[in-house]
Each structure stands twice: as structure tokens, then as C-alpha cells.
Amino acid sequence: MTDTALRADGLYKVFGRNPHDAVRRLRAGTPRDELDGATAAVIDASFEVRRGEIFVVMGLSGSGKSTLIRTLNGLQPATEGTITIHGEQLTGATAARVREIRRERISMVFQHFALLPHRTVVDNVAYPLELRGVPRAERLAKAGEILALVGLDRWADVPPSALSGGMQQRVGIARALAADTDILLMDEAFSALDPLIRREMQEQLLELQESLQKTIVFITHDLNEAMFLGDRIAVMRDGRIVQIGTPEDILTDPANDYVEQFVQDVDRARVLTASNVMERPRLTVAEGAGPRTALRTMRDGYSSAAYVVGRDRRLVGIVRDRDAMKLVRSGESSLAGIVRPVPQSVSVDDVLMDLFVPAVESPLPLAVTDDQGRLVGVIPRVTLLAALGPGTTATAELTLPLPPVATGEIDRLLAESEAVGAADAADPEEVR
Numbered sequence: 001m002t003d004t005a006l007r008a009d010g011l012y013k014v015f016g017r018n019p020h021d022a023v024r025r026l027r028a029g030t031p032r033d034e035l036d037g038a039t040a041a042v043i044d045a046s047f048e049v050r051r052g053e054i055f056v057v058m059g060l061s062g063s064g065k066s067t068l069i070r071t072l073n074g075l076q077p078a079t080e081g082t083i084t085i086h087g088e089q090l091t092g093a094t095a096a097r098v099r100e101i102r103r104e105r106i107s108m109v110f111q112h113f114a115l116l117p118h119r120t121v122v123d124n125v126a127y128p129l130e131l132r133g134v135p136r137a138e139r140l141a142k143a144g145e146i147l148a149l150v151g152l153d154r155w156a157d158v159p160p161s162a163l164s165g166g167m168q169q170r171v172g173i174a175r176a177l178a179a180d181t182d183i184l185l186m187d188e189a190f191s192a193l194d195p196l197i198r199r200e201m202q203e204q205l206l207e208l209q210e211s212l213q214k215t216i217v218f219i220t221h222d223l224n225e226a227m228f229l230g231d232r233i234a235v236m237r238d239g240r241i242v243q244i245g246t247p248e249d250i251l252t253d254p255a256n257d258y259v260e261q262f263v264q265d266v267d268r269a270r271v272l273t274a275s276n277v278m279e280r281p282r283l284t285v286a287e288g289a290g291p292r293t294a295l296r297t298m299r300d301g302y303s304s305a306a307y308v309v310g311r312d313r314r315l316v317g318i319v320r321d322r323d324a325m326k327l328v329r330s331g332e333s334s335l336a337g338i339v340r341p342v343p344q345s346v347s348v349d350d351v352l353m354d355l356f357v358p359a360v361e362s363p364l365p366l367a368v369t370d371d372q373g374r375l376v377g378v379i380p381r382v383t384l385l386a387a388l389g390p391g392t393t394a395t396a397e398l399t400l401p402l403p404p405v406a407t408g409e410i411d412r413l414l415a416e417s418e419a420v421g422a423a424d425a426a427d428p429e430e431v432r
């Protein structure tokens with residue numbers, strides 16, 4: 001089994017007169033708007049969607065998204081090119097086989113829910129199973145389970161019209177899940193919902209996806225939605241895919257001016273993660289180092305505190321300049337007694353939106369750790385603000401809660417302690 005659930009190669013969909021001739025002309029370089037009598041809705045689309053991935057197709061109205069999705073599920077034949085679903089070619093299959101592939105492999109969720117008004121919620125969800133001839137008791141049991149999954153089990157026996165828009169769309173999703181196909185095609189599935197409900201639905205979809213691991217092709221004209229949901233995003237313009245990439249790729253490295261203009265309005269705080277903006281940690285002291293080394297590091301970094309890292313750069317704690325000074329005064333050679341717990345650290349995958357509170361509460365540039373607890377980066381507050389992109393004007397680091405001890409004072413103390421022959425417990429490891 002391959003890891004590719006769905007793939008398109010050189011796909012064209014042209015409506016109107018002489019579609020194959022139009023494809024030939026497009027290939028020869030004729031602009032799309034000079035194809036008299038023919039509309040090229042999808043032009044030379046090639047991509048693959050991996051199993052378990054949310055692949056978003058994003059573009060303005062008329063860019064060809066709906067046509068692409070209808071071609072992918074065989075509702076309308078491609079003009080040229082191929083579509084492969086789990087290794088089987090859809091393009092070129094008989095109409096009967098296309099219907100079978102669709103039934104077994106692909107479910108759709110539509111913008112306007114497309115529920116059956118005279119059936120109860122549970123019967124709507126059970127409908128795809130009914131089409132497959134699953135006995136009533138069995139399909140109702142399965143539908144009930146899925147309704148519980150989307151939090152609608154209490155509403156099983158009412159007609160869809162008794163539900164709010166968001167709840168109706170959850171029924172639509174439940175129906176698609178009941179079909180138990182690997183691939184879900186979602187066409188502007190949340191676009192008809194109020195913004196707050198829409199946000200909730202996006203979050204719920206991601207939650208469901210964590211456990212279900214479906215292959216989802218999600219169509220939207222909303223870039224924020226695309227960025228929030230997509231593992232990868234294909235940006236369409238005038239029938240062509242102009243860029244395919246992760247949300248971070250598209251935000252930080254737009255392929256052309258068109259994509260760049262699009263991403264200007266993106267809510268970066270929901271897209272970029274700590275790993276996208278973190279810097280190399282500078283203020284670190286090895287766990288085995290002594291208070292004098294720690295003090296020098298803090299003095300050189302004009303900081304009142306530093307991170308302490310152990311073997312493999314594991315984040316161990318934090319030391320403060322005042323505590324280190326006390327140790328030096330008392331002739332102590334090990335840092336161990338003054339290492340405090342790190343008040344705030346974040347993970348590489350946390351989105352910027354979740355970093356603000358920790359950043360405000362952190363006495364040092366925010367520590368970023370990987371899943372093994374290693375210190376892999378830090379985020380100064382100014383970097384966090386700058387990362388929010390156009391319009392942010394912050395130019396200086398905010399003041400630390402506790403200002404560092406004056407360097408002159410530290411210099412004096414270090415000189416005095418050297419004069420009496422004090423030394424740190426161990427040579428500090430090289431910490432980069």
C-alpha cells in the first residue's frame with residue numbers, strides 16, 4: 001500500500017466547445033482568456049494527497065476549486081490527465097466502476113449540508129449505509145455511535161430543521177463519517193456558518209481528525225481557514241495551482257505576488273509556530289558550571305537570569321544573577337543550590353497565539369523545548385511581536401521584570417573572588 005490516497009497528474013477540465021482543442025492550445029501557451037467558446041476551469045493540476053492528510057484547496061471565487069473537487073470524485077469526467085484513488089485510476093474507468101469507487105472510497109460534505117429534510121438526524125447519518133444495504137438495526141447503531149462522536153446523540157430523533165446551522169453541518173460530517181470511506185471531500189463545508197460557529201467547527205474537525213486520520217480534501221476561499229486546517233495547501237488562481245506548501249511555507253515563502261498579497265491578511269498568530277520564529281538560545285549555562293561562569297554569562301548578556309541546561313541540552317532550570325552573586329560571595333563552587341524551575345516554556349509546535357501569556361510571564365526570552373525536553377530555541381518578546389508581520393512597530397525588547405545587576409558590581413565581585421583563589425566546581429562545558 002502506498003502512502004498516497006489520491007493523486008492528480010496533468011489534470012484539465014474544460015467546459016464548452018472543443019475542450020481537447022482548448023487543452024492543446026493551453027499547452028501551446030494560449031492564455032486562458034483567449035480560448036473562444038471554452039472555459040478552462042482546471043488547468044494542468046498535478047498533486048498528491050497523502051493518507052491522513054488535510055489537503056486544502058484555496059482560491060478566490062471562480063478559480064476552479066469546485067470543478068476540481070467534482071472532477072476528483074468522478075462527478076464530472078476530466079478533459080485530460082489522470083486521477084488515481086488508492087492506486088486505481090478513476091479517469092478511464094467505466095461509469096459503474098466510478099460509482100463504486102466513489103461509494104467505497106469517497107464521501108462528500110457540502111456547504112449547504114444537503115440533508116434529507118423528512119428524515120430524522122439519525123436516519124440522515126445512516127443513509128449511506130442504507131444505500132449499501134446494511135440492515136436497519138446495524139446502520140442505526142453505527143449512526144448512533146457517530147452522532148455521539150460529533151456530540152449530537154441527544155438529537156438523533158429530530159428532523160434536521162430543528163437544529164442550528166452548525167449542528168446541521170455536524171450531521172453532514174457525521175453522515176460522511178458513517179460511510180466509513182477513507183477520503184472526505186469537503187466543499188466550502190463551513191462557509192455558510194457564522195464566524196464563531198465556524199471556528200468551533202474547524203476546531204472540532206481537527207479534534208476528530210486526530211483520532212480518525214481520514215484523508216481530507218478541504219475546499220475554501222478563506223485563507224485563514226486554509227491555514228488553520230491544512231497540513232498542506234494548494235493555492236489556485238484562474239484554474240491553475242500556483243503554489244502547494246505547508247501553511248508556514250506559504251506564509252513565509254509565497255511563490256509569487258498573488259500569493260503574497262493573499263497572505264498579507266492572514267492571522268499569523270494562528271499559523272506560525274514557535275519553531276518558525278525561535279532563535280538560538282544565547283543565555284545558557286551548563287549544569288556542571290559554577291556560579292562565576294553563570295555570572296559572567298549573565299553579565300555578558302545583560303540579563304538578570306540564564307537557562308541551565310544538562311546533558312543533551314535538556315532544560316534543567318533557571319539561575320538568577322543575584323543568587324549567583326551570593327554563591328560567589330560565600331565561596332560556593334556549584335550552582336546546584338540556586339537552580340530554580342523554569343517558570344514558563346513552550347513546545348516547538350505551539351502556535352504563536354499560545355505564546356503570548358507565557359512570554360509575558362517569562363523572565364527570559366521564552367524557552368522552546370522539543371518533545372524530549374531539550375532547549376532548542378528561545379523567543380524574545382520583540383521577536384514574537386515582529387513575527388506577527390506587517391503593521392507591528394515594536395522595536396525594542398520590553399523591560400525584564402527584574403533588571404540585571406550592574407555589570408560593574410559583578411566585575412568587582414568576580415575580581416575579588418579571583419583574588420582569594422576561588423574557582424568553580426568544574427570547567428564549564430562548551431554550551432553553544
Ligand SMILES: Nc1ncnc2c1ncn2[C@@H]1O[C@H](COP(=O)(O)OP(=O)(O)OP(=O)(O)O)[C@@H](O)[C@H]1O
Nearest residue numbers: 015039040041059060061062063064065066067068
Ligand atoms: N458546468 C459548467 N459549465 C461552464 N462553465 C463552468 C461550469 N462549471 C464551472 N464553470 C466555470 O469554471 C470556472 C471555475 O468555476 P468553479 O465553480 O470551479 O470555481 P470556484 O473556485 O469553485 O468558485 P466558487 O467558489 O464561486 O464556486 C468559472 O469560470 C466557472 O464559470
